[in-house]
Amino acid sequence: xxxxxxxxxxxxxxxxxxxxxxxxxxxxxxxxxxxxxxxxxxxxxxxxxxxxxxxxxxxxxxxxxxxxxxxxxxxxxxxxxxxxxxxxxxxxxxxxxxxxxxxxxxxxxxxxxxxxxxxxxxxxxxxxxxxxxxxxxxxxxxxxxxxxxxxxxxxxxxxxxxxxxxxxxxxxxxxx
Numbered sequence: 001x002x003x004x005x006x007x008x009x010x011x012x013x014x015x016x017x018x019x020x021x022x023x024x025x026x027x028x029x030x031x032x033x034x035x036x037x038x039x040x041x042x043x044x045x046x047x048x049x050x051x052x053x054x055x056x057x058x059x060x061x062x063x064x065x066x067x068x069x070x071x072x073x074x075x076x077x078x079x080x081x082x083x084x085x086x087x088x089x090x091x092x093x094x095x096x097x098x099x100x101x102x103x104x105x106x107x108x109x110x111x112x113x114x115x116x117x118x119x120x121x122x123x124x125x126x127x128x129x130x131x132x133x134x135x136x137x138x139x140x141x142x143x144x145x146x147x148x149x150x151x152x153x154x155x156x157x158x159x160x161x162x163x164x165x166x167x168x169x170x171x172x173x174x175x176x
Contacts, residue, residue: 028062028167030174046171051085058090063171066103073107078164123163130161134170 016034025031028045036054041047043061053068060075067083074080076094084102091107099105127145131138142159145152151165 033068046174049086062167064094078167125161125163125166127159127161130166133166 014032014034015037018036020038022040022042023031023037024040024042025044029043030046030048031043032048032050033053033055034050035052038056041055041057041059041061043059043064045061046063046065047059047061048065049055049068049070051067055068056071058072058075059070062076062078063081064074064076064079065081065083066074066086066088069087069089071089073090074088074092074094076092078094079096079098080092080094082088082092082097082099082103082105084100086103087106088104089106091110092105093110095111097109097111125133127138127141130150131141134141141150144150145154145159145161150161151169152159152161154160
Protein backbone atom coordinates (compact mmCIF):
# COMPACT_ATOMS: atom_id res chain seq x y z
CA UNK A 1 0.00 0.00 0.00
CA UNK A 2 2.94 2.34 0.58
CA UNK A 3 3.84 2.13 -3.09
CA UNK A 4 0.38 3.28 -4.13
CA UNK A 5 0.61 6.35 -1.91
CA UNK A 6 4.08 7.13 -3.27
CA UNK A 7 2.77 6.86 -6.83
CA UNK A 8 -0.09 9.22 -6.01
CA UNK A 9 2.23 11.67 -4.30
CA UNK A 10 4.39 11.79 -7.44
CA UNK A 11 1.36 13.05 -9.38
CA UNK A 12 0.67 16.01 -7.09
CA UNK A 13 1.08 19.49 -8.58
CA UNK A 14 1.12 22.28 -6.00
CA UNK A 15 0.82 25.79 -7.50
CA UNK A 16 1.71 28.61 -5.11
CA UNK A 17 2.16 31.43 -7.62
CA UNK A 18 0.17 33.89 -9.69
CA UNK A 19 -0.80 32.40 -13.04
CA UNK A 20 -2.98 33.37 -15.96
CA UNK A 21 -4.23 31.33 -18.91
CA UNK A 22 -5.64 27.85 -19.37
CA UNK A 23 -4.62 24.79 -17.38
CA UNK A 24 -5.89 21.50 -18.79
CA UNK A 25 -5.02 17.90 -17.89
CA UNK A 26 -5.75 14.76 -19.93
CA UNK A 27 -4.68 12.39 -17.14
CA UNK A 28 -5.74 12.46 -13.48
CA UNK A 29 -3.55 14.54 -11.19
CA UNK A 30 -3.87 15.97 -7.71
CA UNK A 31 -3.70 19.72 -8.32
CA UNK A 32 -3.61 22.23 -5.47
CA UNK A 33 -3.73 25.96 -6.11
CA UNK A 34 -2.59 28.18 -3.25
CA UNK A 35 -1.86 31.41 -5.15
CA UNK A 36 -3.92 33.36 -7.65
CA UNK A 37 -5.12 32.09 -10.99
CA UNK A 38 -7.13 33.73 -13.75
CA UNK A 39 -8.34 31.98 -16.86
CA UNK A 40 -9.74 28.47 -17.29
CA UNK A 41 -9.12 25.22 -15.35
CA UNK A 42 -9.88 21.80 -16.82
CA UNK A 43 -8.69 19.27 -14.25
CA UNK A 44 -8.90 15.50 -14.02
CA UNK A 45 -8.55 13.82 -10.65
CA UNK A 46 -8.61 16.06 -7.59
CA UNK A 47 -8.42 19.84 -7.64
CA UNK A 48 -8.04 21.76 -4.39
CA UNK A 49 -8.37 25.53 -4.19
CA UNK A 50 -6.44 26.36 -1.01
CA UNK A 51 -7.64 28.72 1.72
CA UNK A 52 -5.39 31.57 0.52
CA UNK A 53 -6.10 31.05 -3.20
CA UNK A 54 -7.90 33.59 -5.37
CA UNK A 55 -9.26 32.07 -8.57
CA UNK A 56 -11.14 33.83 -11.37
CA UNK A 57 -11.94 31.01 -13.73
CA UNK A 58 -14.53 28.59 -14.98
CA UNK A 59 -13.52 25.24 -13.50
CA UNK A 60 -14.28 21.71 -14.67
CA UNK A 61 -13.02 18.54 -13.03
CA UNK A 62 -13.79 15.29 -11.29
CA UNK A 63 -13.41 16.09 -7.59
CA UNK A 64 -13.13 19.75 -6.62
CA UNK A 65 -12.46 21.09 -3.12
CA UNK A 66 -12.76 24.84 -2.55
CA UNK A 67 -11.45 26.55 0.59
CA UNK A 68 -10.42 29.87 -1.01
CA UNK A 69 -12.18 32.43 -3.21
CA UNK A 70 -13.51 31.40 -6.61
CA UNK A 71 -15.23 33.69 -9.08
CA UNK A 72 -16.56 31.55 -11.94
CA UNK A 73 -18.66 28.50 -12.62
CA UNK A 74 -17.69 25.09 -11.22
CA UNK A 75 -18.65 21.84 -12.95
CA UNK A 76 -17.64 18.47 -11.45
CA UNK A 77 -18.32 14.93 -12.66
CA UNK A 78 -18.02 13.47 -9.14
CA UNK A 79 -18.08 15.88 -6.16
CA UNK A 80 -17.69 19.49 -5.09
CA UNK A 81 -16.76 20.28 -1.48
CA UNK A 82 -16.95 23.89 -0.31
CA UNK A 83 -15.07 24.30 2.97
CA UNK A 84 -15.06 27.42 5.18
CA UNK A 85 -13.81 30.09 4.71
CA UNK A 86 -14.54 29.52 1.00
CA UNK A 87 -16.44 32.06 -1.08
CA UNK A 88 -17.78 30.88 -4.43
CA UNK A 89 -19.33 33.46 -6.76
CA UNK A 90 -20.68 31.39 -9.62
CA UNK A 91 -22.88 28.46 -10.50
CA UNK A 92 -22.08 24.92 -9.36
CA UNK A 93 -23.04 21.79 -11.33
CA UNK A 94 -22.24 18.43 -9.72
CA UNK A 95 -23.90 15.13 -8.78
CA UNK A 96 -22.70 15.47 -5.15
CA UNK A 97 -22.08 18.58 -3.04
CA UNK A 98 -20.90 19.16 0.51
CA UNK A 99 -20.75 22.57 2.16
CA UNK A 100 -19.35 23.27 5.63
CA UNK A 101 -20.73 25.89 7.97
CA UNK A 102 -19.23 29.30 7.24
CA UNK A 103 -18.67 28.70 3.51
CA UNK A 104 -20.48 31.07 1.12
CA UNK A 105 -21.97 30.26 -2.28
CA UNK A 106 -23.46 33.03 -4.43
CA UNK A 107 -24.95 31.40 -7.49
CA UNK A 108 -27.18 28.62 -8.67
CA UNK A 109 -26.76 24.95 -7.91
CA UNK A 110 -27.59 22.09 -10.28
CA UNK A 111 -27.15 18.61 -8.83
CA UNK A 112 -27.30 16.31 -11.81
CA UNK A 113 -26.68 12.63 -12.17
CA UNK A 114 -23.06 11.98 -13.08
CA UNK A 115 -22.57 11.87 -16.85
CA UNK A 116 -19.91 9.19 -16.38
CA UNK A 117 -20.14 7.17 -13.26
CA UNK A 118 -23.85 7.09 -12.42
CA UNK A 119 -25.02 3.67 -11.30
CA UNK A 120 -26.35 2.81 -14.76
CA UNK A 121 -23.20 3.67 -16.71
CA UNK A 122 -20.26 3.27 -14.33
CA UNK A 123 -17.13 1.80 -15.87
CA UNK A 124 -16.43 -1.73 -14.63
CA UNK A 125 -12.78 -2.66 -14.22
CA UNK A 126 -11.07 -6.04 -13.92
CA UNK A 127 -8.35 -6.89 -11.42
CA UNK A 128 -5.74 -6.30 -14.14
CA UNK A 129 -7.33 -2.95 -15.11
CA UNK A 130 -7.20 -1.73 -11.50
CA UNK A 131 -3.61 -2.90 -11.08
CA UNK A 132 -2.56 -0.93 -14.18
CA UNK A 133 -4.65 2.08 -13.10
CA UNK A 134 -3.04 2.13 -9.63
CA UNK A 135 0.39 1.15 -10.99
CA UNK A 136 0.74 -1.82 -8.64
CA UNK A 137 0.95 -5.58 -9.19
CA UNK A 138 -2.27 -7.55 -9.66
CA UNK A 139 -1.54 -9.71 -6.61
CA UNK A 140 -1.49 -6.54 -4.45
CA UNK A 141 -4.95 -5.48 -5.68
CA UNK A 142 -6.22 -9.04 -5.18
CA UNK A 143 -4.93 -9.00 -1.59
CA UNK A 144 -6.65 -5.64 -0.96
CA UNK A 145 -9.91 -7.00 -2.39
CA UNK A 146 -9.67 -10.20 -0.31
CA UNK A 147 -9.14 -8.09 2.83
CA UNK A 148 -11.90 -5.56 1.95
CA UNK A 149 -9.35 -2.74 1.73
CA UNK A 150 -10.57 -1.65 -1.72
CA UNK A 151 -14.19 -1.58 -2.94
CA UNK A 152 -14.74 -4.70 -5.05
CA UNK A 153 -17.30 -7.38 -5.86
CA UNK A 154 -16.76 -11.01 -6.66
CA UNK A 155 -18.62 -12.15 -9.76
CA UNK A 156 -18.26 -15.77 -10.88
CA UNK A 157 -15.04 -16.06 -8.88
CA UNK A 158 -13.47 -12.93 -10.38
CA UNK A 159 -13.02 -9.53 -8.76
CA UNK A 160 -14.74 -6.59 -10.48
CA UNK A 161 -14.42 -2.93 -9.55
CA UNK A 162 -16.55 0.15 -10.23
CA UNK A 163 -14.22 2.92 -11.42
CA UNK A 164 -16.05 5.65 -9.47
CA UNK A 165 -15.72 3.59 -6.27
CA UNK A 166 -12.00 3.05 -6.91
CA UNK A 167 -11.51 6.78 -7.59
CA UNK A 168 -13.34 7.66 -4.38
CA UNK A 169 -11.21 5.10 -2.47
CA UNK A 170 -8.02 6.66 -3.90
CA UNK A 171 -9.14 10.10 -2.73
CA UNK A 172 -10.00 8.79 0.77
CA UNK A 173 -6.67 6.92 1.06
CA UNK A 174 -4.78 10.01 -0.08
CA UNK A 175 -6.33 12.14 2.66
CA UNK A 176 -5.41 9.72 5.47
